[in-house]
């Protein structure tokens with residue numbers, strides 16, 4: 001039985017594919033590569049030494065998805081495919097609702113037609129809006145303050161309705177806090193297109209000289225040093241959390257939500273200091289105005305994931321930054337400078353349709 005991983009070429013998806021392959025799962029990646037490179041797929045094969053299937057298609061293309069499900073005995077789906085930039089979602093709300101909400105609906109419709117009812121969904125701590133208290137537990141009030149957040153909230157609600165409508169569904173909504181870090185090999189990591197929105201990729205691009213200096217958004221928050229506090233979690237811990245959630249959806253019915261974080265918050269200035277210790281690079285920074293929409297403090301209560309998934313994050317901040325730094329230093333241009341994937345993979349035919357590709361190591 002196989003696991004379909006939508007968005008498996010992306011940052012969190014690629015690390016999760018590695019974890020799944022290492023655990024002996026059969027993996028089928030569905031990704032249209034709108035925000036990733038086929039090179040990431042090659043590297044999954046390289047570090048695991050295991051083959052997997054890749055279909056280059058948009059999850060909104062139901063005919064292509066049908067072909068994927070018709071061609072394999074699919075046991076469950078992990079649905080990462082989605083767009084994730086808050087600022088972009090304000091400018092392109094229709095694209096965000098279409099991709100993140102309609103895409104999730106299209107996927108569920110195809111799953112239902114093929115009798116596949118186990119789903120692990122990529123949600124976000126953004127569904128807590130401005131948290132009333134920390135640590136945030138899953139029972140906290142939900143709200144969203146931008147279109148991206150609303151897409152995640154709507155998708156979660158649709159999935160809850162689906163689970164109520166038919167007891168065959170088992171769905172885990174995983175609410176990630178702040179994913180950072182990279183694979184230990186230095187071969188896979190986060191490869192943002194354009195100027196990064198998020199703190200850690202911005203820091204590492206300043207450190208390699210691609211960006212001039214870091215702007216610290218706000219020095220007057222009600223926190224010990226005045227800067228924003230977040231719960232950063234290693235992408236390898238997140239990946240392990242997906243495997244645990246997959247095991248869990250095999251054993252329960254309904255829809256459940258789980259926080260995936262460490263339960264520990266760090267301020268921006270603490271992040272800069274820790275990065276300096278790990279990399280030896282003193283980052284130039286300037287404290288500027290607050291970024292609109294940012295909250296002061298956000299960290300998770302992860303006790304539900306510990307109790308029900310048997311999962312806790314194991315890696316600390318320095319390990320997260322060390323691994324990110326290794327990836328950035330070894331790949332200053334991300335996946336771009338490497339092999340030409342279209343030749344390597346022999347992508348044929350209409351790339352928008354489901355071209356079946358066999359990704360192999362070496």
Ligand SMILES: NC(=O)c1ccc[n+]([C@@H]2O[C@H](COP(=O)([O-])OP(=O)(O)OC[C@H]3O[C@@H](n4cnc5c(N)ncnc54)[C@H](O)[C@@H]3O)[C@@H](O)[C@H]2O)c1
Pocket residue numbers: 006007008009010011012013030031032033034035036057058059060079080081082083084099103122123124125176177178179
């Ligand atoms: N990285 C974060 O900070 C964060 C935090 C919380 C939640 N999430 C969610 O986790 C998921 C994965 O995030 P990521 O950081 O790995 O992002 P990413 O952009 O690196 O990966 C997403 C992948 O999905 C693919 N994709 C997007 N839309 C698609 C579509 N319609 N059809 C097929 N493929 C499509 C992209 O090409 C990309 O490979 C997203 O749903 C995101 O919203 C991310």
Ligand SMILES: O=c1ccn([C@@H]2O[C@H](COP(=O)(O)OP(=O)(O)O[C@H]3O[C@H](CO)[C@H](O)[C@H](O)[C@H]3O)[C@@H](O)[C@H]2O)c(=O)[nH]1
Pocket residue numbers: 084086124125126176177178197198199200202214215216217218227228229230268291294298
């Ligand atoms: O250049 C930067 C970038 C960020 N920050 C600060 O660093 C902290 C972390 O910011 P990120 O942009 O890395 O992460 P966010 O917490 O803002 O948001 C991330 O986590 C959220 C969930 O908590 C959502 O999932 C969202 O999509 C995702 O980008 C914040 O205090 C922010 O103000 C800076 O000071 N300078």
